[in-house]
Amino acid sequence: MQPTTLGPNMTGSTLTPAALAAMSQATEELSPFAEIDTSDMESQKLAFIEEADAVGSIPLPNSLKGVAKSGLSKLKGKHPGVFLDKLGERLAYERTGARLYEALILKHAAARQLAGGEVLPAWLPDDGAGTGEPAEQLLQRIRSEELEHFQLLSDAIVRMGGDPTSQTPCADVTALASSGFMQVLNDPRTTLAQSLNAMLAVELADNAGWELLASLADDMGETELAGQFLSALAQEQEHLVIVKEWLTNLVYENPQPDLI
Numbered sequence: 001m002q003p004t005t006l007g008p009n010m011t012g013s014t015l016t017p018a019a020l021a022a023m024s025q026a027t028e029e030l031s032p033f034a035e036i037d038t039s040d041m042e043s044q045k046l047a048f049i050e051e052a053d054a055v056g057s058i059p060l061p062n063s064l065k066g067v068a069k070s071g072l073s074k075l076k077g078k079h080p081g082v083f084l085d086k087l088g089e090r091l092a093y094e095r096t097g098a099r100l101y102e103a104l105i106l107k108h109a110a111a112r113q114l115a116g117g118e119v120l121p122a123w124l125p126d127d128g129a130g131t132g133e134p135a136e137q138l139l140q141r142i143r144s145e146e147l148e149h150f151q152l153l154s155d156a157i158v159r160m161g162g163d164p165t166s167q168t169p170c171a172d173v174t175a176l177a178s179s180g181f182m183q184v185l186n187d188p189r190t191t192l193a194q195s196l197n198a199m200l201a202v203e204l205a206d207n208a209g210w211e212l213l214a215s216l217a218d219d220m221g222e223t224e225l226a227g228q229f230l231s232a233l234a235q236e237q238e239h240l241v242i243v244k245e246w247l248t249n250l251v252y253e254n255p256q257p258d259l260i
Contacts, residue, residue: 056169088168101143103185
């Protein structure tokens with residue numbers, strides 16, 4: 001049974017109208033009619049939100065230089081805590097990104113073995129010259145670039161007087177949010193196209209994150225960092241285009257349903 005093969009799927013109800021009618025009748029007979037009031041539940045949720053502690057905290061600077069930089073930024077109306085939090089967020093995301101591409105490399109290898117050959121087209125440069133970069137080589141390059149971005153962010157945190165081993169609040173949240181993507185990529189049942197679909201969401205969020213981080217660096221007066229972040233963004237924009245084109249190719253042009 002392949003993912004796009006028609007077969008016995010028991011999750012729907014339209015194929016068993018008699019059972020659906022019986023279930024609906026039982027619901028009407030056994031459930032007393034009453035307006036559903038969720039106001040108490042919503043009030044409790046609001047109370048929990050008001051009383052809850054924060055996810056985490058921004059670590060204090062590790063050096064006098066970091067303290068001075070932080071204090072000077074506050075005098076200028078900047079928010080170094082926000083900047084450090086977002087640096088930590090991208091650090092966590094790039095670490096996960098490298099692991100996701102490791103999983104995608106394995107998924108691609110399995111698809112190639114199953115198909116008995118290459119399943120993704122080579123990547124051509126903008127001018128269309130040359131034979132293109134093979135998918136396997138390109139995946140390795142993207143993974144390496146994700147690791148380079150991780151190191152860039154780690155160095156930036158140190159430069160700002162922070163500790164790259166500390167987990168900031170936004171880093172904690174993004175790690176939790178990314179865990180679902182990791183489950184998709186590492187699930188042996190998911191296809192290459194399904195994995196690329198998950199990576200498309202990853203790259204969309206990554207691009208937006210780098211845009212915001214570069215803007216924050218520029219606002220902090222860290223023009224050198226802002227330039228480095230824009231360079232990383234350019235690479236992430238290429239990653240997004242590649243993943244999108246590969247996914248489109250598999251869905252529209254690949255005749256093998258076991259890859260979709």
